[in-house]
Amino acid sequence: MTPTVAPLAEELAQQLGAERVLTAPEDLAVYAYDGTAALRQNPACVVFPLTTHEVAACVQIARRHRAPIVTRGSGTGLSGGSVPMEGALVVCLNRMDRIIELDPRNLTIEVEAGVVTQTIDEAAGKHGLFYPPDPGSRKISTIGGNVAENSGGLRGLKYGVTRDYVMGLEAVLASGEIVWLGNKCVKDVAGYNLRDLFIGSEGTLGIVTRVLLKLVPQPQSRMTMLASFASLEAAGDTVSDIIAAKIIPCTLEFLDQQTIRCVEDFTQVGLPTEAAAVLIMETDGHPLVVAEEAAAMAAIASARGAISVRTAADDVEANKLLTARRSAFSALARVRPTTILEDVTVPRSELAGMVAFIAASAAKHGLQIGTFGHMGDGNLHPTFLTDERNADEMHRVELSLGEIVDRTLAVGGTITGEHGVGLAKKPYLRQQLGDHSYQLLKLVKRALDPEGLLNPGKIFE
Amino acid sequence: MTPTVAPLAEELAQQLGAERVLTAPEDLAVYAYDGTAALRQNPACVVFPLTTHEVAACVQIARRHRAPIVTRGSGTGLSGGSVPMEGALVVCLNRMDRIIELDPRNLTIEVEAGVVTQTIDEAAGKHGLFYPPDPGSRKISTIGGNVAENSGGLRGLKYGVTRDYVMGLEAVLASGEIVWLGNKCVKDVAGYNLRDLFIGSEGTLGIVTRVLLKLVPQPQSRMTMLASFASLEAAGDTVSDIIAAKIIPCTLEFLDQQTIRCVEDFTQVGLPTEAAAVLIMETDGHPLVVAEEAAAMAAIASARGAISVRTAADDVEANKLLTARRSAFSALARVRPTTILEDVTVPRSELAGMVAFIAASAAKHGLQIGTFGHMGDGNLHPTFLTDERNADEMHRVELSLGEIVDRTLAVGGTITGEHGVGLAKKPYLRQQLGDHSYQLLKLVKRALDPEGLLNPGKIFE
Numbered sequence: 001m002t003p004t005v006a007p008l009a010e011e012l013a014q015q016l017g018a019e020r021v022l023t024a025p026e027d028l029a030v031y032a033y034d035g036t037a038a039l040r041q042n043p044a045c046v047v048f049p050l051t052t053h054e055v056a057a058c059v060q061i062a063r064r065h066r067a068p069i070v071t072r073g074s075g076t077g078l079s080g081g082s083v084p085m086e087g088a089l090v091v092c093l094n095r096m097d098r099i100i101e102l103d104p105r106n107l108t109i110e111v112e113a114g115v116v117t118q119t120i121d122e123a124a125g126k127h128g129l130f131y132p133p134d135p136g137s138r139k140i141s142t143i144g145g146n147v148a149e150n151s152g153g154l155r156g157l158k159y160g161v162t163r164d165y166v167m168g169l170e171a172v173l174a175s176g177e178i179v180w181l182g183n184k185c186v187k188d189v190a191g192y193n194l195r196d197l198f199i200g201s202e203g204t205l206g207i208v209t210r211v212l213l214k215l216v217p218q219p220q221s222r223m224t225m226l227a228s229f230a231s232l233e234a235a236g237d238t239v240s241d242i243i244a245a246k247i248i249p250c251t252l253e254f255l256d257q258q259t260i261r262c263v264e265d266f267t268q269v270g271l272p273t274e275a276a277a278v279l280i281m282e283t284d285g286h287p288l289v290v291a292e293e294a295a296a297m298a299a300i301a302s303a304r305g306a307i308s309v310r311t312a313a314d315d316v317e318a319n320k321l322l323t324a325r326r327s328a329f330s331a332l333a334r335v336r337p338t339t340i341l342e343d344v345t346v347p348r349s350e351l352a353g354m355v356a357f358i359a360a361s362a363a364k365h366g367l368q369i370g371t372f373g374h375m376g377d378g379n380l381h382p383t384f385l386t387d388e389r390n391a392d393e394m395h396r397v398e399l400s401l402g403e404i405v406d407r408t409l410a411v412g413g414t415i416t417g418e419h420g421v422g423l424a425k426k427p428y429l430r431q432q433l434g435d436h437s438y439q440l441l442k443l444v445k446r447a448l449d450p451e452g453l454l455n456p457g458k459i460f461e
Numbered sequence: 462m463t464p465t466v467a468p469l470a471e472e473l474a475q476q477l478g479a480e481r482v483l484t485a486p487e488d489l490a491v492y493a494y495d496g497t498a499a500l501r502q503n504p505a506c507v508v509f510p511l512t513t514h515e516v517a518a519c520v521q522i523a524r525r526h527r528a529p530i531v532t533r534g535s536g537t538g539l540s541g542g543s544v545p546m547e548g549a550l551v552v553c554l555n556r557m558d559r560i561i562e563l564d565p566r567n568l569t570i571e572v573e574a575g576v577v578t579q580t581i582d583e584a585a586g587k588h589g590l591f592y593p594p595d596p597g598s599r600k601i602s603t604i605g606g607n608v609a610e611n612s613g614g615l616r617g618l619k620y621g622v623t624r625d626y627v628m629g630l631e632a633v634l635a636s637g638e639i640v641w642l643g644n645k646c647v648k649d650v651a652g653y654n655l656r657d658l659f660i661g662s663e664g665t666l667g668i669v670t671r672v673l674l675k676l677v678p679q680p681q682s683r684m685t686m687l688a689s690f691a692s693l694e695a696a697g698d699t700v701s702d703i704i705a706a707k708i709i710p711c712t713l714e715f716l717d718q719q720t721i722r723c724v725e726d727f728t729q730v731g732l733p734t735e736a737a738a739v740l741i742m743e744t745d746g747h748p749l750v751v752a753e754e755a756a757a758m759a760a761i762a763s764a765r766g767a768i769s770v771r772t773a774a775d776d777v778e779a780n781k782l783l784t785a786r787r788s789a790f791s792a793l794a795r796v797r798p799t800t801i802l803e804d805v806t807v808p809r810s811e812l813a814g815m816v817a818f819i820a821a822s823a824a825k826h827g828l829q830i831g832t833f834g835h836m837g838d839g840n841l842h843p844t845f846l847t848d849e850r851n852a853d854e855m856h857r858v859e860l861s862l863g864e865i866v867d868r869t870l871a872v873g874g875t876i877t878g879e880h881g882v883g884l885a886k887k888p889y890l891r892q893q894l895g896d897h898s899y900q901l902l903k904l905v906k907r908a909l910d911p912e913g914l915l916n917p918g919k920i921f922e
Binding site for chain 1: 564565566567568589610611613617618622624634638639640641642644645646647648649650651652653654655657658660661662666677678679701704705707709747749750753806807808809810835838839840873874875876877878879880881882886890893894895897898899901902904905906907908909920
């Protein structure tokens with residue numbers, strides 16, 4: 001232990017017991033990174049509080065020692081939001097994993113921050129209810145991380161993102177005080193909406209310890225389809241036509257050829273590896289409406305020249321398709337040593353142009369980019385398959401990345417649709433927001449965390 | 462003019478032209494109040510900017526003169542949010558009433574703050590699109606006011622409130638700087654969500670000058686029903702049963718006997734004046750689903766002992782019912798000299814109990830209270846029909862009000878579901894939020910408006 005670390009860890013051990021404080025380098029290494037490639041830094045120590053009051057006590061201790069605090073769950077984040085900085089205290093909330101209350105009369109569930117996302121939907125399902133947000137990592141991601149990053153998923157088009165389901169949250173502030181923001185009322189305008197300020201604030205304004213979530217009735221039925229196309233344009237135009245026809249399906253996922261091939265190699269679910277692109281389309285709800293919408297979407301895809309449109313015969317086949325899509329990032333990550341995943345999002349009208357732009361940028365710079373994403377949301381994940389040891393190639397990656405960001409912002413898009421700013425996107429934030437908005441964000445940060453204790457160095461340069 | 466007013470008005474007249482600056486007492490009197498009873502104060506002057514830059518210039522001028530700034534639209538607010546204070550500059554945005562862009566490909570509409578709410582839905586309708594939020598005053602209220610108060614309406618249960626449709630907004634800050642928060646992307650996590658902080662901030666954090674709104678496809682059909690009941694409990698239980706049956710209708714409005722009688726007297730639409738309560742129920746969407754849901758709701762109401770369930774034969778009859786409901790406040794206001802409208806909201810499971818509690822409180826204190834509201838949202842508007850000249854009666858009103866607030870907070874409710882805190886509810890805000898949250902709100906206010914220029918004395922004591 002370095003001399004600066006020892007007193008911090010010692011005090012934390014007095015508070016929580018030594019078994020819930022990690023300080024050995026080999027233990028710390030596990031908490032040095034999240035799901036973001038190439039970012040890594042050992043913290044000073046890691047603690048596992050079991051209650052909100054323990055979290056508050058840890059914050060008070062860290063504050064006295066002027067140790068920066070990084071909150072984390074399972075570490076599946078894709079922007080470096082939970083990567084520690086030197087001397088940091090990592091507050092890991094995974095052991096705060098209790099479901100506090102499922103209230104079927106008010107359609108709510110209250111959970112601790114460490115509850116795994118999928119567990120929430122499973123608990124809801126037992127009451128015929130549904131928690132729609134489904135980030136790719138839902139089997140291991142925690143709700144606290146989902147709230148911190150305002151995570152999206154495959155059902156955003158119809159159901160929205162994490163924010164749309166958070167009715168209330170409990171947070172520990174930088175001062176160590178505990179606040180509850182929100183309640184079980186479906187309408188509430190008593191005072192500023194700080195709940196929504198905390199959602200997506202990436203652990204920089206407070207530590208979210210409990211969350212009250214809205215549930216919705218489980219859809220009665222669903223239908224899942226796979227459409228394959230000979231060109232990127234045909235897939236993009238199909239998405240535009242579906243929206244123009246005023247159909248709001250729950251899922252409209254896109255995979256380009258590079259991604260299709262990697263995923264098929266990885267999962268063998270029978271994706272058409274010769275197609276330039278596929279769309280995975282799902283509609284859910286009343287059986288009659290589902291049948292009508294599915295038929296309409298199939299007709300639109302065919303009219304746009306789809307090579308084939310296949311409907312999943314049952315839930316098993318539907319889940320296979322969705323699991324294939326969820327594995328896109330992992331599948332692409334197997335190809336080359338370094339994988340850089342982007343998260344650009346554009347107004348839907350700009351989608352087809354953006355997909356073509358990315359493909360052209362890859363060709364121009366001689367790069368391998370696999371693009372997939374939530375096409376109905378305008379949210380694309382162009383994924384650079386590269387090698388960080390190759391300086392020339394990395395230079396070309398930088399050029400291409402810069403072009404993609406510039407184009408995204410030029411068409412009114414955002415640098416991140418669902419992954420957050422963290423460390424990965426912070427060089428671009430000021431460019432997107434402009435000086436006045438950027439400074440306004442900083443004003444809020446300073447007001448709530450004047451000592452810069454919470455996740456310093458994230459979001460802002 | 463008082464000596465402190467003259468230079469302010471003079472400088473504003475130089476900026477905008479004298480014809481867009483009011484200073485005569487008889488002109489100012491019109492801007493001395495909003496829709497909230499018994500609150501009134503003449504400002505120092507009123508200006509009518511036509512552009513965001515003019516608004517910013519007015520803010521700079523007011524700042525130099527240390528004049529408080531109150532922003533207003535049509536003045537239909539029900540919490541005193543736009544009632545001026547002494548020496549105030551009132552910035553009236555009604556002449557900023559242009560629709561900037563309707564974008565059918567991205568399902569958005571961008572409007573200036575002074576556009577009337579109903580105009581937005583009418584513009585959307587021409588493209589087969591729909592702007593769902595419909596506050597009672599939608600024919601005259603402006604979108605800027607709706608955003609400032611986060612207004613609700615009759616369709617909150619299925620469609621949510623104003624917040625759910627604001628994708629972006631332009632605001633003039635206390636510094637005079639202009640910021641845009643948000644964009645046309647359906648997902649965006651680049652930096653803190655300050656857009657949602659500004660929504661519902663009642664003109665205390667900035668002046669909202671433009672709004673980018675989300676539109677949705679117009680529902681294909683709707684069905685509107687009127688169910689009448691012999692007891693409040695039967696109506697409350699019907700609402701609970703509908704939610705428990707996992708039906709989410711777009712409207713579930715409640716009127717008690719006092720309200721039914723006043724509304725019928727005022728509108729003559731044929732409401733059953735002998736009923737203890739009625740529910741106006743509307744479902745919209747796919748015709749087959751609408752028919753199914755309507756039948757299910759009628760069956761639930763009958764099972765709960767409804768005296769009658771009537772389905773509107775056509776749109777004319779449906780609109781009559783909804784207009785009758787929208788006139789509830791005006792109808793009640795005709796009965797006695799003073800009308801005090803509350804806006805308490807409780808978790809839906811507490812609704813039936815709350816309605817009974819209000820009725821009991823009225824009886825206990827010998828008061829006349831008409832209760833109506835968005836029952837599906839748990840949002841009730843108990844309306845005291847009283848006389849401010851009668852000190853004894855007003856004392857009893859105070860006692861009853863206090864009881865209702867206490868009960869609301871005890872069951873996890875909020876003092877205001879859709880009207881805002883303004884002047885009317887600020888005595889209760891700290892009680893609802895608790896000290897830590899209340900102070901956190903104040904921190905945010907101080908960070909964004911350190912000189913306390915924007916709508917001072919509202920929200921906070």
